[in-house]
Amino acid sequence: MTDDCNLITIIIASICIFIIVFMKRPLILVTNDDGISAPGLRNLISVMNEIGEVVVVAPDSPQSGMGHAITINNTLRCTKIKLDNGPQTEYSCSGTPADCVKLGVHEILKIKPDLCVSGINHGSNSSINVIYSGTMSAAIEAGIEGIPAIGFSFLDYSWDADFSQIRPFIKKIALSAIKNGMSKGVVLNVNLPNLNFENIKGIKICRQAHAYWIEEFDKRNDPTGKEYYWLTGKFVNKDVKSKNTDEWALKNGYVSIVPVHFDMTAHNYINELEKWKF
Amino acid sequence: MTDDCNLITIIIASICIFIIVFMKRPLILVTNDDGISAPGLRNLISVMNEIGEVVVVAPDSPQSGMGHAITINNTLRCTKIKLDNGPQTEYSCSGTPADCVKLGVHEILKIKPDLCVSGINHGSNSSINVIYSGTMSAAIEAGIEGIPAIGFSFLDYSWDADFSQIRPFIKKIALSAIKNGMSKGVVLNVNLPNLNFENIKGIKICRQAHAYWIEEFDKRNDPTGKEYYWLTGKFVNKDVKSKNTDEWALKNGYVSIVPVHFDMTAHNYINELEKWKF
Numbered sequence: 001m002t003d004d005c006n007l008i009t010i011i012i013a014s015i016c017i018f019i020i021v022f023m024k025r026p027l028i029l030v031t032n033d034d035g036i037s038a039p040g041l042r043n044l045i046s047v048m049n050e051i052g053e054v055v056v057v058a059p060d061s062p063q064s065g066m067g068h069a070i071t072i073n074n075t076l077r078c079t080k081i082k083l084d085n086g087p088q089t090e091y092s093c094s095g096t097p098a099d100c101v102k103l104g105v106h107e108i109l110k111i112k113p114d115l116c117v118s119g120i121n122h123g124s125n126s127s128i129n130v131i132y133s134g135t136m137s138a139a140i141e142a143g144i145e146g147i148p149a150i151g152f153s154f155l156d157y158s159w160d161a162d163f164s165q166i167r168p169f170i171k172k173i174a175l176s177a178i179k180n181g182m183s184k185g186v187v188l189n190v191n192l193p194n195l196n197f198e199n200i201k202g203i204k205i206c207r208q209a210h211a212y213w214i215e216e217f218d219k220r221n222d223p224t225g226k227e228y229y230w231l232t233g234k235f236v237n238k239d240v241k242s243k244n245t246d247e248w249a250l251k252n253g254y255v256s257i258v259p260v261h262f263d264m265t266a267h268n269y270i271n272e273l274e275k276w277k278f
Numbered sequence: 279m280t281d282d283c284n285l286i287t288i289i290i291a292s293i294c295i296f297i298i299v300f301m302k303r304p305l306i307l308v309t310n311d312d313g314i315s316a317p318g319l320r321n322l323i324s325v326m327n328e329i330g331e332v333v334v335v336a337p338d339s340p341q342s343g344m345g346h347a348i349t350i351n352n353t354l355r356c357t358k359i360k361l362d363n364g365p366q367t368e369y370s371c372s373g374t375p376a377d378c379v380k381l382g383v384h385e386i387l388k389i390k391p392d393l394c395v396s397g398i399n400h401g402s403n404s405s406i407n408v409i410y411s412g413t414m415s416a417a418i419e420a421g422i423e424g425i426p427a428i429g430f431s432f433l434d435y436s437w438d439a440d441f442s443q444i445r446p447f448i449k450k451i452a453l454s455a456i457k458n459g460m461s462k463g464v465v466l467n468v469n470l471p472n473l474n475f476e477n478i479k480g481i482k483i484c485r486q487a488h489a490y491w492i493e494e495f496d497k498r499n500d501p502t503g504k505e506y507y508w509l510t511g512k513f514v515n516k517d518v519k520s521k522n523t524d525e526w527a528l529k530n531g532y533v534s535i536v537p538v539h540f541d542m543t544a545h546n547y548i549n550e551l552e553k554w555k556f
Contacts, residue, residue, distance in 0.1 A: 068345030
């Protein structure tokens with residue numbers, strides 16, 4: 001009987017260890033650049049709650065177009081808040097998206113999460129927009145820290161965008177990243193077309209399209225007569241013929257995934273520069 | 279006699295055309311991220327005045343760590359000013375370094391300059407710092423517009439840094455870029471060691487070192503008892519053995535030049551991602 005009891009105890013303990021080690025829900029850090037109250041972020045939190053333990057550290061105000069800005073000449077504030085009844089823990093931060101990731105990992109979690117997701121951005125971050133994007137800067141900052149990371153952007157700028165159609169894709173891609181793991185030095189830039197679920201043709205792995213903005217400055221006068229400008233622009237895709245770009249995928253009804261790295265070296269130009277003979 | 283006169287007229291006209299076309303001084307757009315009054319910028323302007331026609335469009339306040347931020351949710355101001363007796367034309371702008379380039383090219387010059395230079399930054403922008411750097415974001419913005427561009431950074435953070443020792447290298451590299459031209463899609467990240475001219479060993483073409491910052495948040499309390507943070511950190515170079523990195527070059531007394539591109543696609547990871555089978 002004693003031997004049987006021991007055996008049962010060992011089996012139960014093993015099952016417990018198995019549950020703790022292998023069934024542990026992944027720890028997910030969630031952030032964005034549209035601010036903590038943005039519907040895109042609220043949707044991302046709710047999808048991530050289905051997958052793992054969620055900690056949110058997001059900017060207290062919109063940070064669109066912040067690129068990879070960090071706060072080095074000013075102080076940062078970070079406040080624990082509760083915005084809905086979900087199980088996540090949430091912090092509102094005065095900094096940029098990259099600041100939020102730094103604070104989240106080093107001051108709040110104090111360990112590396114299993115995944116960092118940023119978004120869902122209200123508007124596209126495809127092609128050259130990756131450079132200006134606060135959403136992607138958060139994912140890249142996590143990548144620099146060695147954390148698997150994904151930035152999600154939805155091709156609908158409106159605050160009332162219908163995120164329900166794209167939620168299954170968000171979940172599928174996040175689960176794939178957790179299951180497959182990701183190479184150090186690479187993060188994912190995911191853009192989702194503004195279509196109903198049944199009209200989205202699937203997911204395409206792409207490269208960043210060669211595109212740019214032609215700037216147009218809207219020049220106005222303030223009430224005292226002084227000039228000021230609004231930055232506006234027209235997007236130009238120079239890569240319309242290629243079928244392996246994110247722009248092509250989105251235009252043709254696919255979700256685009258571009259693997260993004262942060263080694264900015266133009267390796268294939270090093271030999272050319274050597275010829276300059278300084 | 280009439281034939282002789284015609285011949286002389288033709289020769290004089292040809293010389294004039296030659297002078298206008300081939301001796302035209304290059305048009306150089308100058309900007310930075312430390313602000314229009316920074317000694318690094320004033321030195322860069324004075325070196326560029328020796329090379330070409332200089333137009334300065336620089337931020338009216340420090341913009342360090344701004345990454346590739348652009349101003350899309352606020353207005354921009356731009357004021358013509360005169361800060362010294364140099365021949366350059368100068369504008370002080372309320373925006374980020376990337377805004378300054380956009381405004382400079384599209385609203386002030388209304389043509390593409392022959393070169394855009396950014397800096398001289400007070401402090402390094404080597405390795406991963408290229409991602410956070412306002413100095414480099416200005417150069418990259420010019421590169422996106424198809425303008426040859428260089429970001430210069432000096433490994434001395436002090437406002438009283440002695441730029442005289444590195445001026446010959448700045449001039450040499452800028453002249454080389456104008457003479458050789460540069461491939462579209464590539465800009466140069468130049469870092470200069472804090473050494474006397476005679477101790478600088480030369481110029482090395484490099485790749486970006488694999489390095490990162492370990493963040494440390496300095497947590498304090500404001501006079502009302504509320505918590506706030508200062509972002510600090512420790513730089514970690516994971517690439518100490520390689521001799522072809524910018525970090526190695528700078529540590530060993532060389533000026534480093536890294537060709538930088540803004541196609542962020544991790545092309546060598548596309549095949550790996552295809553295996554995820556969505």
